[in-house]
Amino acid sequence: MMYKSEEEFLRAYNPNDYDRLSLTTDILILSISDEVQTNYRKSNKKYMSVLLVKRNDYPYKDKWCLPGGFLDINEDLEECPRRILARETNLHDIYLEQLYSFGDVKRDPRMRVVSVSYMALVDKNRLKDNLSSNASWFNVNYFEEDDNVTVVLDNGEETIKFKIKKTLKESTSDKYKFEIIENDKIAFDHPLVIWSGIERLKNKINYTDVVFNMMPDLFALGDLQQVYEVILNKKLLDPAFRRIIADKVEKTEFVQTGAGHRPSALFRYKKSTKK
Amino acid sequence: MMYKSEEEFLRAYNPNDYDRLSLTTDILILSISDEVQTNYRKSNKKYMSVLLVKRNDYPYKDKWCLPGGFLDINEDLEECPRRILARETNLHDIYLEQLYSFGDVKRDPRMRVVSVSYMALVDKNRLKDNLSSNASWFNVNYFEEDDNVTVVLDNGEETIKFKIKKTLKESTSDKYKFEIIENDKIAFDHPLVIWSGIERLKNKINYTDVVFNMMPDLFALGDLQQVYEVILNKKLLDPAFRRIIADKVEKTEFVQTGAGHRPSALFRYKKSTKK
């Protein structure tokens, strides 16, 4: 069928000629928590933490899932996670990036749904007491071995464990398919979203400045180093770490005292000028 | 509303409670072309090339766009680009990875459409004469300066130029928004897809083995180096290059002669064992 003009074409166009489906966005909200130490001298142990919401209806009733919701027909795709973020945290200026789109036919038992996942990074101090009631922060621990990852989440009351396997796809080099091989408390394919976000952050921390979205305005270098360490899941050597971040931070006049040891200078994020 | 069981919930569930929309996938198919040299001694100049399709109906009639199509309600998301790839190239085992999902309200004048873009990498020699009639390979050249990229495409008959600007988003560090600031021959937001794929490939070539999906089974190291050079858009030094790829390739018994200079040994891809 050929048309004389775009106007004529659009008049004749019937949107129902094609299959229509629902689209949701799910948001992996990551932050840093610290666990208050009993020994006054010791510094607070830090964790990476993720915000999960308890489902109180079917499907996956009583399981935990990522905050999410349906895309409105009149909103741009990225507006959707922003609206949900505002709902969950009351904050509007949160770092957000798209992760991946999931769309297996049977991923939602209700109907055909494609989900676009996002990752948000936030400084937890900014949203104290702003949480909606069925949401909870879970500390994240993960263990990688060969092609398996075990992720353990803990919110102080409940422990959630799931396992993901990277399997090499046939005929394509270096392309992995992720598969959930153990999971009983997380809804949908959200374990995949959680892990792909953690992997993304683990990579990005090395070549971008995204971490600073999880930091308060003023921070000690020791704290920043601990954040790197929990994200990368390995210890770093002090001098090397300080070399790497040297041109991303600037020293302020402030110090942090009262901890039973040498006070630490407080720094702030500084956009580095050189590449 | 609370339900007694998942079955009861699903019976009562009405998919039309939520907005429904159409979803398409668009595929950036990248490959390597070489331009036959007049001087028998000189080696063929290589280009990165992209497969575009000429639209013969509205919207964007007579503009070029990426091969793509609507997601079928009964196919997994990733099946969709695979089906389109098979249609365009008659090949089934092509490297494919998801790039990004685009979903601005007004990105398609016909209706609300969200598009999931993919990148495919293929060895062009595998699909000689298998092209569908309205498709054409365009050689890619690009120029980066500050926050602008100019991409120039050429298929021998037509030259297409577009320009993209990276603008730093407010309140989030290191997060760019891409914006098309010059384009008159490419349909939809496909310039964004093309550039994000090139950027992705440019990065991935450094830490994965994806290039080998664009190479024939046997190749000379000089050819491989040229492929790196056109993708990265810069010259590499021979010894450094050979060090880097040393454990990704293995020498075969074959050589390439007849070029008026020392014959080159032919190599093949070898999955490297160490990280």
Place this chain on the structure above:
DNA sequence: CTAATAGTGTCTATTAGACAGTATGTT
């Protein structure tokens, strides 16, 4: 004084960049 973290100097090992050289086919 002690426990604990803050912060620095410096040596070494590894990797990346640069250049110059030798090797070998075709016309």
Place this chain on the structure above:
DNA sequence: AACATACTGTCTAATAGACACTATTAG
């Protein structure tokens, strides 16, 4: 012989890893 590319040796620069040391506070 001359041209063009194939391929290698080696020096140097830059970066990452490791260790040892000094500094400073609350209790």
